[in-house]
Amino acid sequence: MTDDDADVVLRAGLAEAQRECVQIQLWLSERETHPFGGDSKSMDRALGSLLNEAWTLSRRARSELRAGKLSDAWATYAELQRHLPSLSTELLALIGGTYLMRNNLDDMRPRYDKDDELIGPDQPISFSEVARGLLNDLSSRAGKLNGSLLIVGEERQGPVPATIIRLRFPSCDLWNLPFIAHEYGYLVAQKDPPDAFRSMRDEVRRLVDPGTHGGDPPDAACYLPEVQRLWHQNLDPDLADPSGATDTGPLRELADRQVAHLCRLFADAFATYFAGPAYVYALLRLRFRPDPSLTEPGATLPSFVQRFFFAYETLRLLDTTEELYNEPPLSDIFAGETPFQNETNRTTGLYNEWRIALAGAGLAEDVQEQDRIYESARASLQPWLDQVWTALRNRDWLGRRAVPHVYWDWADALELRDHLSAPPKLKLQHWAVVNAAWLARIKEGENAVQPIEVEALRLLDAKQPRQGANAPEPADPGPGPSQADVNLVRRALARTPNTLRFFDSDTANTPVGGRLGERTSIIEALAGNVPATDAYARLTDPGRS
Known part of the structure; x- marks a missing residue:
């Protein structure tokens, strides 16, 4: 073997590793012909840094090889070969997961026997x-x-x-x-x-x-x-x-x-x-x-x-x-x-x-x-x-708002547990529905799993509006602020403690039948919660119906 042959195996290995990197890069590159279309962006976000690390190792090994540092080049190549399997495994998992989702193979609707009809909404729930x-x-x-x-x-x-x-x-x-x-x-x-x-x-x-x-x-x-x-x-x-x-x-x-x-x-x-x-x-x-x-x-x-x-x-x-x-x-x-x-x-x-x-x-x-x-x-x-x-x-x-969420979800779940098929009429968090379903399963027993699952899935279905909440029902509209409206707004502001303190201060300093001053911060915090927004409007404008 000549000196020129001393690195032939290493060169072959580096060439093959580069081919693998190029193949992975194609999967992560956004292009019109990509089999998963826009999902390639998410794939690149998830794996781009791992691919960059692979390219860095590949370039370093080649640089060491050109400089005659054969032992260093081999060591870097070995590190590259330890890195590539984890990268390819993650990519393969992404490909499989994306395929399942795009072809509705991750449908959540229950089927308890292979010959059963799917139970629940007409459309797949991913x-x-x-x-x-x-x-x-x-x-x-x-x-x-x-x-x-x-x-x-x-x-x-x-x-x-x-x-x-x-x-x-x-x-x-x-x-x-x-x-x-x-x-x-x-x-x-x-x-x-x-x-x-x-x-x-x-x-x-x-x-x-x-x-x-x-x-x-x-x-x-x-x-x-x-x-x-x-x-x-x-x-x-x-x-x-x-x-x-x-x-x-x-x-x-x-x-x-x-x-x-x-x-x-x-x-x-x-x-x-x-x-x-x-x-x-x-x-x-x-x-x-x-x-x-x-x-x-x-x-x-x-x-x-x-x-x-x-x-x-x-x-x-x-x-x-x-x-x-x-x-x-x-x-x-x-x-x-x-x-x-x-x-x-x-x-x-x-x-x-x-x-x-x-x-x-x-x-x-x-x-x-x-x-x-x-x-x-x-x-x-x-x-x-x-x-x-x-x-x-x-x-x-x-942050200040992280801890109370689990308590609010649980309060909502306790109320929702017995009303999965006819929930209250305010927006619910996903986790409240999941907790309510488990609560209902524990209460009703394993024989009730199927109907509980179907009703909970209707609430979780991304295609359907999520409803329900542990909160007072809005009062009938009428002149002047009402305690029901105050309670409804307080419930909606509970996840924003600073805004809730402003609201409590306003209500404490406003006589019964008086008009609250309108705050932009409260309006923004209530955005998306129509009943609470309407209640706040009645409190800031008692003549509004």
């Missing part, structure tokens, strides 16, 4: 479209990752290389919608988390390496068993792993796995915090498995009991942190009761369902053993839950 509405709502509440792309496809297991949210196929139904909040939270945890969680995540990654500390950290029990064993091997040479688990490669992989587990737990808390009890119900009823995954962490997921602990305890914190809901009008709606008291009741609520599932699966028939399994999760993970809860409540990250 799971992807409904899910996108829920995702947009989450994005507006958390103020994070606007423009994230959502697809139906293979459920993601490992770290997130692109801002793409994958939802499990073929679980394209109403009851799986809460998992949107989890997948979105998982993306947030890795791409744009609260500063407090970012610091926590980075510290967890650092501490996986036993060389960074001389003993177990205070939260040692939170870490994977493999990480804890690695620490002990480092302290006791007689326990050293002959396979070289502390080598850079295996250590990096173990750290990646540990961080992925932490981000999944964050996502369970995030989903409960923003989507409410519907997520905890879905997690327990649709993800409980009577197998080793119940108590043993998997390659990319924490054990089920760890995930249920994080979700259920977050709901308990939302229920017991009174400062979040103890001011009017929320305090008036819940009338001195805690919002999630039924769900967090250990003898009748979600925890009791956990016990029943364990007993029914033959895993723990004794109550003490059921409690022991759950409390083992608390014993190991409570320090991390405390930190995640603090991070989620950080108003610098979420």
